[in-house]
Amino acid sequence: MLWKDKYELGVPLIDVQHMELFQRVEVFMKVLRSSASWDEKVEKVNETLEFMNAYVVEHFRDEEAYQEKISYPGREEHKKIHTDMVNYVLAVTEEYESSGYDEQLMQKFAGKLMAWLINHVAAEDQRIAAYAISKGVAKND
Amino acid sequence: MTDLYGPFLEATRNVFKLMLELNDVSDHPADSFSCDDELDVSIGFIGDLKGEVIYRLPHETSLGIVNIMSGMEFDAVDEFVTSAVSEIANIISGNVLTMLAGEDLTCDILPPVLRKPDESGEYTFHNACCVTTSIGDVCLDIRLNQAE
Numbered sequence: 085m086l087w088k089d090k091y092e093l094g095v096p097l098i099d100v101q102h103m104e105l106f107q108r109v110e111v112f113m114k115v116l117r118s119s120a121s122w123d124e125k126v127e128k129v130n131e132t133l134e135f136m137n138a139y140v141v142e143h144f145r146d147e148e149a150y151q152e153k154i155s156y157p158g159r160e161e162h163k164k165i166h167t168d169m170v171n172y173v174l175a176v177t178e179e180y181e182s183s184g185y186d187e188q189l190m191q192k193f194a195g196k197l198m199a200w201l202i203n204h205v206a207a208e209d210q211r212i213a214a215y216a217i218s219k220g221v222a223k224n225d
Numbered sequence: 226m227t228d229l230y231g232p233f234l235e236a237t238r239n240v241f242k243l244m245l246e247l248n249d250v251s252d253h254p255a256d257s258f259s260c261d262d263e264l265d266v267s268i269g270f271i272g273d274l275k276g277e278v279i280y281r282l283p284h285e286t287s288l289g290i291v292n293i294m295s296g297m298e299f300d301a302v303d304e305f306v307t308s309a310v311s312e313i314a315n316i317i318s319g320n321v322l323t324m325l326a327g328e329d330l331t332c333d334i335l336p337p338v339l340r341k342p343d344e345s346g347e348y349t350f351h352n353a354c355c356v357t358t359s360i361g362d363v364c365l366d367i368r369l370n371q372a373e
Contacts, residue, residue, distance in 0.1 A: 085296050110296075117297060117305070188304045195291070195308030199244070202294055203316045206243050 086110040086198070091205050093213030095222045097150055101143045102205055108136045109201060116194050122187045129190060133180075137173055144170065147212075154221045156212055165208060169200065229350050233278065233365050236320035237356055240313065245293045247358045255353035258364040260284075264302055266314040267342070269335035274325070276350075276369035279342050280314040282361075289360030311337035342366055 087106040092099050112132045115125055144166040151159040176193045183189055216222040234252055241247040260283035267277045282290075284302045287310045291299045299306055318334045325332055348368040356363045 086294075113295060113297065191304035192308040195305040195310075196312045198294055199309045199312035199316070202244050203240070203312075 086113070086202075091202075093209060093222075095150070095213050095216055098147055098209065098212070101146060102209070105139060105143055105201070106205075108132070108139055109197060112136050113194055113198065116190060126185050126187075130185065133177070133190075137177060140173060141170060147209075151212060154212075154216050154219065156215050158211060158215075162208065162212070165204070169204075173197075229274075229367055229369060230352050230354065232321045232324040233317070233367060234354065234356070236317045236324065237363070237365065239320060240317045241358060244313070244316075245290060245358075245360075247293075247360065249359055251357050253355045253357060255355050255364055255366070258353075258355035258362055260362070262302075264307060264310060265339060265341050266311050267338045267340050268314055268318040269338070270318075270332050270369055271335065272332035273330040273372050274332045274369045275372060276346070276348055276367075277343065278318060278368070279340075279364075279366040280310075280317070281364035281366060282310060286358070286361030286363055293360070307339065311339070342368060 086109060087103055091102060091106075093102075112129070115128050115132050118125055148159065148163055148166065151162060156162070176189065180186060180189050180193070213222065238250045241250055258281070262284045264282045264284065264287050266280045266282070268280070269277045287302050287306050288299050290313060291306045291309050294309065315334070315337050322332055322334060346368060348370055350367060350369045350371075353364060353366040356365060
């Protein structure tokens with residue numbers, strides 16, 4: 085399982101979305117890594133990719149709104165990390181579509197996404213949680 | 226010159242612990258590192274330090290890293306594995322940047338590239354070490370010059 089309990093931050097709003105995001109990435113990876121031929125799975129991969137990309141944007145937006153609400157001091161820097169990732173996702177999606185759905189490109193994308201997401205949640209987002217808990221606002225959704 | 230070996234080792238330990246739950250990480254001289262098939266990920270450094278750091282991973286280590294992260298079984302170093310491991314090298318190097326900033330060294334890193342070290346370059350700081358974990362070794366080959 086991609087999600088690990090240690091990733092939980094203690095901020096209910098963010099934790100629920102993180103679990104959902106990890107679940108979506110896991111489904112995406114499982115479809116992508118299944119033993120079926122590319123022709124058989126490309127449609128499912130594309131559907132999952134579309135859902136997941138939309139959810140990444142939604143989650144980042146909600147997380148940034150939460151940081152604003154609790155006046156998290158590192159919110160501008162964190163927003164830049166989100167923006168860079170969204171731009172990467174958009175660029176890969178565009179390249180993938182214009183390539184006629186190249187499988188290797190998608191495998192490469194999924195590998196980076198998995199490692200990026202784990203580090204982002206386990207390291208960067210922990211700082212938001214530490215701040216929220218220190219200010220006694222962690223339960224303020 | 227500032228100690229560069231320490232930050233790379235510390236960042237590798239931190240990332241392996243945080244992302245892979247590998248707590249038993251030790252370092253050894255680079256000559257203890259040997260393997261037949263390896264993945265070489267180069268991260269370029271620019272700014273106050275110029276050069277590159279090559280993360281050399283035996284296939285066994287790369288597969289172990291991705292198996293732990295994904296909770297899935299991978300048995301070949303393919304595009305997915307290469308990309309995930311390259312991102313780990315990127316994350317470790319990013320952590321090093323933060324540590325170097327504390328030493329008043331302002332640097333940036335370039336996107337990961339798969340390649341062997343540039344043997345034609347001359348470096349003021351050229352050091353390598355072998356990091357040993359329960360899933361295999363990683364060799365850190367550090368080749369950097371301090372900007373004038």
